[in-house]
Each structure stands twice: as C-alpha cells, then as structure tokens.
Amino acid sequence: MRADGRKPDEKRPISIETDFVRTAYGSCLIATGNTRVICTASVEEAVPPFLKGKGQGWVTAEYAMLPASTTERKKRDGIKKDGRSVEIQRLIGRALRQAVDLKALGERTITLDCDVLEADGGTRTASITGAMVALTCAAERLVREKKLPISPIIHQVAAISAGVIDDEPCLDLCYQEDSHAQVDMNFVMNEKGEFIELQGTGEGRAFTKKELDTIMEYGEKGIRELMDAQREALGDRARYIAPKPLLLVATGNEHKLRELQEMFKDYYTLAPMTAVGFFGPIEENADTFAGNAAIKAEAVCEATGLPAIGDDSGLEVDALDGEPGVYSARYAGEHGDDEANNDLLLSRMEGKEDRSAAFKCALALKIPGKETIIAEGSCPGTILTERRGTGGFGYDPLFLYEPMNKTYAEMNAEEKNQISHRSRAAEMMRSIMSQLLS
Ligand SMILES: O=c1nc[nH]c2c1ncn2[C@H]1C[C@H](O)[C@@H](COP(=O)(O)OP(=O)(O)OP(=O)(O)O)O1
Numbered sequence: 085m086r087a088d089g090r091k092p093d094e095k096r097p098i099s100i101e102t103d104f105v106r107t108a109y110g111s112c113l114i115a116t117g118n119t120r121v122i123c124t125a126s127v128e129e130a131v132p133p134f135l136k137g138k139g140q141g142w143v144t145a146e147y148a149m150l151p152a153s154t155t156e157r158k159k160r161d162g163i164k165k166d167g168r169s170v171e172i173q174r175l176i177g178r179a180l181r182q183a184v185d186l187k188a189l190g191e192r193t194i195t196l197d198c199d200v201l202e203a204d205g206g207t208r209t210a211s212i213t214g215a216m217v218a219l220t221c222a223a224e225r226l227v228r229e230k231k232l233p234i235s236p237i238i239h240q241v242a243a244i245s246a247g248v249i250d251d252e253p254c255l256d257l258c259y260q261e262d263s264h265a266q267v268d269m270n271f272v273m274n275e276k277g278e279f280i281e282l283q284g285t286g287e288g289r290a291f292t293k294k295e296l297d298t299i300m301e302y303g304e305k306g307i308r309e310l311m312d313a314q315r316e317a318l319g320d321r322a323r324y325i326a327p328k329p330l331l332l333v334a335t336g337n338e339h340k341l342r343e344l345q346e347m348f349k350d351y352y353t354l355a356p357m358t359a360v361g362f363f364g365p366i367e368e369n370a371d372t373f374a375g376n377a378a379i380k381a382e383a384v385c386e387a388t389g390l391p392a393i394g395d396d397s398g399l400e401v402d403a404l405d406g407e408p409g410v411y412s413a414r415y416a417g418e419h420g421d422d423e424a425n426n427d428l429l430l431s432r433m434e435g436k437e438d439r440s441a442a443f444k445c446a447l448a449l450k451i452p453g454k455e456t457i458i459a460e461g462s463c464p465g466t467i468l469t470e471r472r473g474t475g476g477f478g479y480d481p482l483f484l485y486e487p488m489n490k491t492y493a494e495m496n497a498e499e500k501n502q503i504s505h506r507s508r509a510a511e512m513m514r515s516i517m518s519q520l521l522s
C-alpha cells in the first residue's frame with residue numbers, strides 16, 4: 085500500500101496549464117501531485133560562441149528550486165549553483181535538445197527555465213515534461229510570427245520516475261516514497277518509446293533484472309500517459325510536435341520496404357500497405373518505371389486515403405537494348421522468380437562483350453488531393469558471368485558495382501544504400517519533399 089493509496093503502476097494526477105507566464109515566449113505550470121514547476125521557453129536570436137556560423141540553433145535549460153519550494157527555506161541560487169541543480173539542468177537540456185531539429189531551428193537559442201514552486205519528488209522529471217510543453221508553445225509562436233517555416237520540433241519528450249519501495253516496484257514516487265526508496269529511477273523517453281536517458285540507482289540495496297523489467301514497464305506506461313496529457317494541454321498546438329508523418333509503401337517486396345525505411349527514417353515512418361489491410365493486387369501495366377511507380381502509389385493512396393510511396397525498378401542492360409527494363413520482375417515469365425530471371429539473364433548475355441548495365445529506380449509519392457511526385461535514380465554496373473554474394477534480392481548477385489568491386493549481393497545494407505539506384509531516387513525525392521514543405 086502506497087503512502088497516498090495509489091496502485092503500484094499509477095502515476096500522480098497531472099495538470100498542465102499552458103501560457104502560465106504571459107511575458108514568456110512559451111510557458112506552462114505543470115503539477116504532478118504536489119510537485120509544481122513553472123516552465124518557460126525564451127527565444128534569443130543568437131547562439132553560443134561554439135555554434136556561431138554553423139547554421140544551427142541551440143536548446144539549453146536552467147533549473148532552480150524557489151526558496152519556499154521545500155519546508156526548510158532553500159537559499160536562492162547565487163552566482164554559484166549547487167551541484168544538484170547543475171546536474172539536473174544539464175539533464176533537462178540534453179533531454180529537450182533531442183526534441184528539436186537544431187538545424188531547422190536556425191541560429192537561435194531556446195532557453196528552458198524550470199523553476200520549482202513546490203517540491204514533492206520528481207521535480208526533474210516534471211521539469212522535462214513541462215519544458216516540452218513550453219517548448220512547443222514557443223515553436224508554435226516562431227511559426228506564427230513567420231520566423232520559421234515549420235516547427236523545428238521532431239520528437240515528443242516526457243519523463244517520469246519509478247522505483248522500488250518496500251520491495252514493491254512503484255511508478256512516480258512522491259518525496260516521502262523517494263526518501264526511503266530502495267531503487268530510484270528516472271526515465272526520459274520519446275514518442276516512439278525510445279530511451280533518451282535512464283538514471284537508476286540501487287540505493288538501499290541492489291536490484292534484480294526482474295524488478296528492473298517491472299519498473300521499466302511502469303515507466304513506459306507512465307510516459308505514454310504523460311504524453312497524452314501534454315497533447316491535451318497543448319490542444320491545437322500539439323500539431324507543432326511533429327512525430328514523423330506516416331507514409332505507406334506500395335510494395336509487396338520486403339527488401340524494398342526495408343531499404344526505403346532506412347532511407348527515409350529521419351523524416352518519415354514508413355509502413356507496408358499491408359499494415360492497413362491493403363494487399364493488392366496492383367496491375368503494373370505502364371511502359372515506364374515512373375508510370376508503374378505512380379500506379380502503385382496511387383492505388384494504395386486511393387484505397388487507404390493515406391499518403392503512399394511506390395517503387396518500380398529494374399535492370400537495363402546495354403547489350404540487350406535496355407532489357408529486361410520494366411519487365412525485370414517477370415523476365416522469365418513468372419513475376420518475381422529471381423532465380424529464373426538471373427538464369428535467363430546469364431544465358432542471354434552469353435558471348436556478349438559489352439556487359440555494361442544500369443539499375444533504375446522510380447519512386448512515386450501520392451499525397452491525397454495532390455499531384456503525384458516522381459523521383460528517379462540510377463546506378464551503373466557490370467553484369468557478371470556468374471553469381472557473386474548472398475545478400476539482397478533480385479539481380480543483386482549478378483550486378484557488379486565497379487568502384488567498390490562488389491556486387492549488390494556482396495554489400496551490406498549500409499553499403500548498398502549509399503550508392504544504389506534506389507537510394508539515389510530517394511535522395512531526389514527527399515529534396516523535392518523538403519522544398520514542398522518550406
Ligand atoms: O535493388 C535491387 N536489387 C536487385 N534487383 C532489383 C533491385 N531493384 C529492383 N530489382 C529488380 C527485382 C525485380 O526483378 C525488379 C523489380 O520489379 P518491381 O515490379 O519494381 O518490384 P517487385 O515486384 O519486387 O515489388 P513491387 O512491385 O510490389 O514493389 O527489378
């Protein structure tokens with residue numbers, strides 16, 4: 085039984101009041117139980133000396149406890165801050181920097197000030213959760229005042245504590261619990277459930293993996309609830325937290341899906357069309373890669389109402405007048421029989437001296453209500469006389485990329501993605517997309 089009757093995995097009631105400080109660029113008052121913190125975001129049109137001229141901004145934080153925030157008056161921070169406050173403000177800064185694309189912020193600094201009105205445990209985690217809200221308010225204002233074309237926020241960040249009290253794992257410790265906790269942990273996470281920082285100490289005693297697993301589960305649950313509260317408090321402004329937009333991939337080919345996910349991962353979440361229950365079939369009856377890529381993207385967008393990206397690709401061999409080209413997947417008859425396709429290619433190339441070829445890829449992006457966008461890429465290479473390598477798919481084992489003296493099938497994913505026809509098309513697509521957004 086916990087001091088305040090909460091269940092082990094129950095966090096304290098939370099409230100977040102945005103725009104609490106009217107003079108601040110962005111602000112909120114966050115209350116988690118009796119812990120209350122004023123969080124403000126200030127924007128300055130300059131960066132610290134070490135970032136001057138680098139074309140990026142900075143996010144930093146300061147943390148302080150107000151004198152009456154604890155029962156015994158706490159001395160105001162003078163010129164020299166106490167070690168604990170310094171450690172905490174660094175944590176807050178690190179955590180919130182992960183929420184922001186510093187390049188997109190431009191050469192300006194956002195300072196997040198977290199002043200604890202009342203301390204009842206979990207002040208650092210409340211500071212982070214509140215600072216995220218103040219930061220988002222500031223981002224909205226930067227866009228509203230046309231200082232930025234889009235919000236520089238790329239992740240939602242929140243933090244919570246959990247620990248072990250009287251041998252029982254518990255979420256969100258209040259001060260009374262914290263002061264005699266056997267294990268004390270702080271979780272800082274993003275909206276993808278990834279960890280930004282974990283602080284954990286066995287204070288009274290060491291702790292087991294099993295206890296850690298339970299604490300972790302509680303922490304993750306708490307963070308999800310806090311993120312809902314942040315979004316609720318922000319209302320419309322929650323749009324300025326920009327978890328990556330979803331793009332469906334219009335393909336039945338898992339290799340393509342994986343390659344494309346890697347290429348777009350910094351900007352979009354790519355999910356297979358099957359994730360929303362679309363299985364096709366899609367008839368690829370255009371006579372160009374671009375035409376087929378558009379057919380795929382449009383079919384999935386039409387069926388789901390969601391943005392979709394399609395890939396049509398293939399091999400063009402000079403000595404075969406560009407064959408197999410758009411027919412690459414069904415060169416030997418059956419669509420997607422890689423073995424038969426490679427065999428046929430080898431036999432058609434028998435005795436040919438010119439073995440030069442190029443892999444081609446067209447990507448098509450269809451956003452509901454908008455024109456389809458096409459991007460293309462190609463990669464030159466040579467057709468070998470026998471297979472080399474076991475990775476990849478399709479014609480990978482026969483396609484030698486001379487500068488690396490490796491076939492696609494001998495490359496690891498990272499190597500292939502650096503030079504492949506698909507990655508070149510993806511690069512072009514990303515640049516078109518970023519121009520559209522700005
Ligand atoms: O990086 C590649 N490495 C090896 N082979 C490749 C590559 N990229 C395309 N290719 C070959 C495979 C297939 O023979 C044809 C694509 O045919 P294509 O219709 O675009 O793809 P697919 O049917 O496998 O999947 P889907 O249409 O569902 O996207 O070109």
Ligand SMILES: [Mg+2]
Pocket residue numbers: 368413
């Ligand atoms: Mg296909």
